[in-house]
Amino acid sequence: MQIQDLPYPDPGVPDARSGPRFLWWLFRNQLGGQLRSLIWGLLHFGSISMIPFCVGLAVQAVVEHSGSRLALAGGLLGLCCVGNAVGETFLHRSAVTNWITAAARVQQLLARKAALLGSALTRRVAAGEVVAVSTGDVEKIGWFVEAFSRFTAAVLTLVLVCVGLVVYEPSLGVVVAVGLPVLALAVLPLLPRATRRADFQREKAGRATELASDTVAGLRVLRGIGGEELFLDRYRGASQEVRHAAVRSARMWSLISAIQVLLPGLLLIAVVWYGVNLARDGRIGVGELVAVYSSVMILTYPLRHFEEIAMAYSFSRPSARRAARVLALERATDTEGILAAEVPTGDLYDPATGLLAPAGRLTAVVCGDPDAAGVLAERLGGHPSEQSTSVLLGGVALDDLPLDSARTAVLVQDKDPVLLSGTLRELLDVPASGEVGAEEALAAAQCEDVLAALAQGSLGAEDAMDARITERGRSLSGGQRQRLALARSLMTDPEVLVLDEPTSAVDSHTEARIAVGVRELREGRTTVVFTSSPLLLDRADRVVLVHEGEVTAVGVHRELVRKDPRYRAVVTRETAEEAALNGARDGALNDLHQLEEIEEIEAIEKIEEVEETA
Template identity: 85%
Template sequence: MQIQDLPYADPGVPDARSGPRFLWWLFRNQLGGQFKSLAWGLLHFLSVSALPFCVGVAVQAVVDHSGRRLALAGGLLALCCVGNAVGDTFLHRTAVTNWITAAARVQQLLARKAANLGSALTRRVAAGEVVAVSTGDVEKIGWFVEAWSRFTAAAVTIVVVCVGLVVYQPALGVVVAVGLPVLALSVLPLLPRATRRADFQREKAGRATELASDTVAGLRVLRGIGGEELFLDRYRRASQEVRHAAVRSARMWSLIAAIQVLLPGLLLIAVVWYGVHLARQGRVEIGELVAVYSSVMILTYPLRHFEEIAMAYSFSRPSAGRAARVLSLERATPSDGAAAAEVPGDMPSGDLYDPATGLLAPSGRLTAVVCGDPDAAGLLAERLGGHPSEGGVSVLLGGVPLDELPLDSARTAVLVQDKDPVLLSGSLRELLDVPASGDVGAVEALAAAQCADVLAALVQGSLDAEDPMDARITERGRSLSGGQRQRLALARSLFTDPEVLVLDEPTSAVDSHTEARIADGVRDLRSGRTTVVFTSSPLLLDRADRVVLVHDGEVAAVGVHRELVHKEPRYRAVVTRETDDEAALNDARHENHVRHEKDGVPHEHDVLHALEEIEESA
């Protein structure tokens, strides 16, 4: 896999049972790149490690006054330098390729999982953890996958050099062959503590990231209540905790690095002392001593890769664990191939029915749903979009379970706009660059959502945009008010024109006059299409073809707004937001009215209404 071939046509199905299994899965999916990196790494490390032998031959040739061996040593040195340059160049190229392709595979897997889970992702995983996984964790995972082939090349090189030293000069070679494994394994007892400190640092960093994300998202509200200083102090404390954790982690890794410098230095001293002793006895020639001494110095370079692989694994293992936890999440009732194969090829249409609550949204009509619990309303809206709760039954569209449809078909058939929709940064034209039926134009959708003042505000805030469609929208639309963001999101949903549109409190942040016009615009634009609106606004409820009251997880009443207001106390309590005393008084009046009607006696309100009609006619 080359960088120019990214993204992957199919990133594959990851082994998300644990972090190490996920890392092994990534490694197995890059065997070609790993072998290339290993081959170039061996050329590089062996070329570097062969330089001391060439120097030793050259020194001995000078001592023996041998021009032929000196020329041979010069030729070998030139060959090693060429191998070093070529190997280093292509090792870096293949290593970076392995890093980027591994990171890209993880990012594609995360993006696919986020698209599959939708809004359920942030309810199962903290927002800070999602941010950490998709940014820093991806780089750490790619680092370990890339570093493994270089570590393997370094380890093979050390083994080859040790064997070569034993053959070349047995007396000194044995000392080096025994000392190098001790150096490589000397830091192992410190790795668990270093790993724990690194994990603690990343945990603190994830919490700080989540706090920063929440603070930025609610900055407008915080300024309104004067709470920005409070949250700033909280973030400052969280940032300091991250700093302290990072310092403690760095101290441990600096200790490991110091040991990796100290022990090779001690080995070098031992080799020189013993070599000089052997040279005095005539058992070692000067060239051999120089070659062994230089080899020990050179081997500190591949030895560093032992420290690097330990650090890469310590950092990547928890990162891979977090990524595996996200990738292991599934839809509550995942569809299988057999079930999907039985679904007809045409897009399903018809009534939308939720067996769990008994909610029915007839095809082609505007259905309003009133639910006293906003959280329950949000869960029900998500379930209508094809994400049933754990152990729950699937919603039916035209008799077909949504969770048995291929995900792209389900998303095309039903679109859910939650109560806090997200606007991505970019131009308004890019905001509306979404899959759509083509039957609804952008101008119609914007007009139905009453976005005229929003367009004017966008043009006024842009320096070079004359066409409102080219006006820039800041990240998450933070330069706009809540009502303006809500209307732009509604326009985007209307422009998409799905078979079924589910809106969760689409006008909660707009004034009543605008809300009334939006209600008329949505009703007219969605005529003949199935629309479900979760709301408690009388203006929207009055324009619905059908109003459903959901109470305690099941349908409690069905009718039209004006009828339910008079006949259903629970509905009236939610819509009019009346107190318990007012509810009791209205119930008493209603019972009194029913009793008078039964007895044939006009109710006082009926009398007053008749008198008003007489006065108006007069």
């Protein structure tokens, strides 16, 4: 796989049982790139390691006044320099390719999982963790994947050089062969502590990222209540905790780096001292001493890759664990391998609350808790929580359907829909049944003034459909964004349409016209609207009150307002005092009606007595 071939046609099915298993799965899926990187790494490190032998050969040739051996040494040195240049160039190229392709594979897997889970993803995993996994973590995972082949090349080079030194000069070669493994393994006792500190730093960084995303998302509300300074102080505190954790982690890694410099220096001193004594006794030549000394000095370069692989694994292990945790998430029922099924029709039923939305009718749902309404709307869309059962459509559980079939059957528009940047025509270019056109959907959502505003604000757009919408629709008001999102949902014309507070940002006159438009356009289709607006409730065929997680009242709006105090309190925003007063008034009216009935009965009885007497 090359960079120009990205994205992958199929990123594969990851082994998400643990972080190390996920890293190993990534490595196995890049064997070709890893082998290329290993070959170029061997050429690079091998060429560098051969330079000391060439230098030693040249020195010995000068000592012995041998011109032919000096020329041979020069030629070998030139070949080593060429091999070093070529190997380093293509090693860097292959390593970066492995890094980018590994990161791209992880990003594709995360994007596919996010599309599979939809809104359920952020209910199972914190938003800050999702951001951390999809940004910084993929780079750290890619770092370890590409560093592994370079580390393997460095290890093989060290082994070959040690064997070569033992063969070339046994007296000094044994010292180097014993000392290098000690140098390579000397930092192992420090790695667990360094890894724990790195994990702690990642945990603090993830918490800070989550806090920052929550603060940015609610900044408008915070400014309204004057709470932005409080949240900013919390973020400053979290940021300082990240800084302190990073400093403690850096101290440990600096200690490891210092050991990686100190121990090779001590080995070099030992080799020089022992080699000088051997040369003084005439047991080795000057060129051999120079070759061994230069080899030890140059081998500190591949030794650095031991430190790098330790850091890469320490940083990538928690990142891989977080990525594996996200990739291991599944829908309540595993639908993998199920063939595309026919989209079911019929009543929509939620066993958890007892909510029933009859097929082909407009059902309005009233919840006293807006958060509970959002969770119920997501469940109706086929995203149940881990503790709840699946919603049934025509007696078929949505979780038993393939994802495409479930999304074709039920569409949920949440209370804060997102508008992507682009033209209005592109915004409405969504999978649809074809039964509802763009003009009909826009008219039903009362978007006439929105079209006029878009056409006026977009230069060179004669047709409002070609007018551009800025990112997330920020150039539009909240009500305009809400109506365009409603039009987009109406245009898809799903079997079941679930709308969560679709008119919360529009005025009452527009809301009344939207209620009429939605009812007429969705005639004969199942529609569920979560709302507390009397204008929408009065147009519904059926109104359901959900209180504390279960259906407590079913009827029509005017009947429920008159008979159900809890429904009236939610819809009319009735206070406790008003509820008590209305309850007393209703009780008095009932008593009055009962008294009138008693008096009427007594009057009839008296008339009957008079008639019997006569």
